[in-house]
Amino acid sequence: MEQARFSGRRFLLITVLNVTITIFELLGGIVSGSLALISDALHNLSDSFSVILSYIAHRIGMRSPTPKNTYGYQRAEIIAALLNSLILVFLSVYLLIEAIKRIMQPEQVSGGVMFWTALISFVANLFATILLSRDSKHNLNLRATYLHLLSDALASVGVIIGSLLIFFFKISWVDPVVTILVSLYIAYEAWPIIRQTLMILMEGSPAIDPTEVKNTIMTIPSVRGVHHFHTWLINENELVASVHVNLANQSLRETELIYSQIEELLQKKYKIMHVTIQAECTRGLKDKMCFSKDDEKQQH
Numbered sequence: 631m632e633q634a635r636f637s638g639r640r641f642l643l644i645t646v647l648n649v650t651i652t653i654f655e656l657l658g659g660i661v662s663g664s665l666a667l668i669s670d671a672l673h674n675l676s677d678s679f680s681v682i683l684s685y686i687a688h689r690i691g692m693r694s695p696t697p698k699n700t701y702g703y704q705r706a707e708i709i710a711a712l713l714n715s716l717i718l719v720f721l722s723v724y725l726l727i728e729a730i731k732r733i734m735q736p737e738q739v740s741g742g743v744m745f746w747t748a749l750i751s752f753v754a755n756l757f758a759t760i761l762l763s764r765d766s767k768h769n770l771n772l773r774a775t776y777l778h779l780l781s782d783a784l785a786s787v788g789v790i791i792g793s794l795l796i797f798f799f800k801i802s803w804v805d806p807v808v809t810i811l812v813s814l815y816i817a818y819e820a821w822p823i824i825r826q827t828l829m830i831l832m833e834g835s836p837a838i839d840p841t842e843v844k845n846t847i848m849t850i851p852s853v854r855g856v857h858h859f860h861t862w863l864i865n866e867n868e869l870v871a872s873v874h875v876n877l878a879n880q881s882l883r884e885t886e887l888i889y890s891q892i893e894e895l896l897q898k899k900y901k902i903m904h905v906t907i908q909a910e911c912t913r914g915l916k917d918k919m920c921f922s923k924d925d926e927k928q929q930h
């Protein structure tokens with residue numbers, strides 16, 4: 631099972647690693663006077679928090695549905711991914727402000743201490759990223775955490791390059807400039823996750839065209855009409871839908887067969903795993919697939 635492989639032990643290892651990197655980098659940042667290092671450390675601190683949050687959400691998401699929460703708890707992970715990404719955006723803005731302050735009031739930075747701290751942090755971050763990458767392909771929450779760690783590793787490369795420039799050329803503005811690049815990168819990585827999680831929470835499913843769904847269902851010979859279609863995502867993988875179909879005045883046994891055909895079609899073509907179908911003879915025959923606000927008033 632995909633989810634079972636994402637073990638608690640690995641999560642613990644990543645968290646311990648992150649906390650260690652944070653303490654180490656923070657000390658290096660204070661000793662060297664480098665804002666870039668301190669910002670990287672703060673970034674790591676938010677990582678530790680986000681890894682813990684992801685893990686808790688993942689555990690909640692694995693719970694079985696209950697009579698009260700009939701869809702289960704999978705959206706816990708969507709909410710955690712959104713929260714993690716929002717934290718990144720706030721961090722990004724904070725770093726941007728601090729860096730601009732530094733450009734206006736430059737401070738002395740020790741390139742040597744900065745270099746070794748950044749190098750060791752980079753290796754540790756890379757290790758944590760590799761640990762996560764294997765599980766992150768099909769899970770938005772894990773991907774949020776993975777991207778986060780990856781951006782850290784890249785940020786550390788920026789800090790390493792910056793430290794070399796400071797060490798060899800004594801250019802002090804490199805430190806805040808690296809900080810700005812790091813902060814922009816964080817925001818850039820967080821944005822798509824914010825968009826996708828909000829889309830899921832807003833009950834959207836942009837990949838499905840209702841007209842195409844209608845045409846697909848109409849290929850079944852005894853279906854006379856299709857209307858009032860809804861589809862939404864439970865999490866980033868699980869699609870559900872509801873739809874009305876117009877059929878002849880036939881027996882329930884015959885209708886059941888059509889239900890099975892519709893389910894099969896929608897599952898094959900759109901990977902909709904759960905469809906609720908309402909059969910009607912003539913009611914709503916002229917209704918649309920999607921209702922606008924005005925249509926909604928006169929619908930059945």
Ligand SMILES: [Zn+2]
Nearest residue numbers: 673677778782
């Ligand atoms: Zn990070």
Ligand SMILES: [Zn+2]
Nearest residue numbers: 858874913914
């Ligand atoms: Zn209807």
